[in-house]
Amino acid sequence: MKDSKSDKVVDIINYFLLVIVALLVIYPLLFVLSASLSDPRSVINGEVWLWPKGFTLDAYAKLFQNQDLIRGFVNTFKYTSVGTIINIVLTIMAAYPLSRRDFVGRNVLMAILVFTMFFSGGLIPLYLLIRDLGMLDTFWVMVIPNAVSIFNIIIMRTFFQSIPWELQEASIIDGCSNIQILTKIILPLSMPVIAVMVLFYSVGHWNSYFNALIYLTDRDKFPLQLILREILIQSQTDEMIQSTTESIVEQQMMVEGLKYAVLIVSSLPMLILYPFLQRYFVTGLMIGSIKG
Amino acid sequence: MANINISSKKTGVTKVKPERFKPLKKSLKRNFDLYLLIAPVLIYFLVFHYFPMYGVQIAFKNFNASLGIWGSPWVGFDHFERFFNSFFFWRLILNTLGIGLYTLALAFPIPIIIALMLNEARNAKFKKFVQTVIYAPHFLSTVVVVGMLLLFLKPDGLLNQLIILFGGEPIYFITEPSWFKTIYVFSEVWQTMGWSSIIYLAALTAVDKQLHEAAVIDGANRLQRIWHINIPTIMPTIVILFILNAGTVMSVGFEKVFLMQNSLNMSASDVISTYVYRSGILEAQYSFSAAIGLFNSVINFILLVMVNYFAKKANQTSLW
Secondary structure, three states: OOOOHHHHHHHHHHHHHHHHHHHHHHHHHHHHHHHHOOOHHHHHOOOOOOOOOOOOOHHHHHHOOOHHHHHHHHHHHHHHHHHHHHHHHHHHHHHHHHHOOOOOOHHHHHHHHHHHHHOOOOHHHHHHHHHHOOOOOOHHHHOOOOOOOHHHHHHHHHHHHHOOHHHHHHHHHOOOOHHHHHHHHHHHHOHHHHHHHHHHHHHHHHHOOHHHHHHOOOHHHOOHHHHHHHHHHOOOOHHHOOOOOOOHHHHHHHHHHHHHHHHHHHHHHHHHHHHHHHHHHHHHHHHHHHOO | OHHHHHHHHHHHHHHHHHHHOOOHHHHHHHOHHHHHHHHHHHHHHHHHHHHHHHHHHHHHEOOOOOOHHHHOOEOOOHHHHHHHOOOHHHHHHHHHHHHHHHHHHHHOHHHHHHHHHHHHOOOHHHHHHHHHHHHHHHHOOHHHHHHHHHHHHOOOOHHHHHHHHOOOOOOOOOOOHHHHHHHHHHHHHHHHHHHHHHHHHHHHOOOOHHHHHHHHHOOOOHHHHHHHHHHHHHHHHHHHHHHHHHOOOOOOOHHHHHHHOOOOOHHHHOOHHHHHHHHHHHOOOHHHHHHHHHHHHHHHHHHHHHHHHHHHHHHOOOOO
């Protein structure tokens, strides 16, 4: 297609605006990275704009001496891995029967599950239930109340339905059991959508703090995000600084550097993970959007 | 040959077909394993979603720990009346609705514009790069985003240093109630605009290339083609998502508001969900806060039913 002069102008303006949008998104992130690698003094004095000033890894060194933070990382890692496995297994277990056209009662079951998207009893009855079940302050309270998401069940069910039914029909005639069809035919064909689900669920576990805030009081079980909240938002950073020789001003400087470093370290795992799965996003989300 | 193949396939289908439509009993027998498969998920939903719906009856009772949910005495609508007459009622409603509408006004249209712009970028590498960048904030936690906001917006933070550089006076963004909603909404846009554009990008792949070719022959320029071809193609998606978003204006999430809240900006930042948390979990007024939660759930549900009704009328597309 040949462009007219006005089209070329539109093209240039479009590229320019997209660059601006990308810069607006990436600049705060780059600033945090630079600030974490800079001398805290330069950051407070406003000397850091883009590149690190007075390059130092002090903040990161201090970070890895902090016991709360390390424990938070370990806890979050456990919650994320166990939680995601439970999520994926249950999502498949619900999505496969619901995708089968010969599964009588699937519409009723679907309606029962979907209704929970639109109405809930609210926080308090759920809290009382979990308390009565004796789940407060246990490992399981971090993985069971969010064991499966109906939205993801719908996405996966729609994906399963897009696999030609004839394939399954042939296997039924050949005498395959339903479980064999699922494990030998459906799952191998569904790896892209499973990869996207693993990403969605694990990001959810890694980043959530709500359940921990409500259900956990034992600091030893706190996930990373609650520790982050203390450091970044409640600024309970006294314990963060173990050295007592530094003056108060020095300490405040150190805390400042720590905050930037902790932002980077806690976000890095997910920021590294997603570009690898990016090409599946459109498939995953588009399939889900068909059914809303 | 082709004909024979198709017909033999068809007979294959008809052989199985009768079984499909036999009653539940038959299906139970043949697909017994499928019912076993879904049973744990059904139990999960009954316990963690339906049981709390039943337990919400404490909103109409005076919850007494020793009597439990079932034994506590009924009090009717007392807790609702107390909430409607309380000092907090209008403040909570207006803040919740204000944040919801403000978010809808900005966070809804911007992803559409970004998707249309990305669709025009013909350099595939550039497009991929911009996409990777603008998706990134979606993967940051709420704690991290609010932590960044606090660092950037504090009196000696990045933004105020910029203001001072241009000769202005530092602004106390974090504690100033009048800034709360703006900070909330703009950071929301920053975090979600890339991710939310994916769905429109997907819809734009359905645009018919022949329409564009024909329009070029007719002398339409690029802006005209975007306006008359691309936007009409994704219009159903836009309408559906607008209606879905409009249905959630009263359900502002807890996580971010709670983290951005402080004692000084409370008059602008207190919303229904944070109030339920304070009075319910922290002050253990279970019945009272369950009533507020139920009130909010019912409003959300009514909004959604209305929205679905309009979706049906406007688009012949609906949620159920």
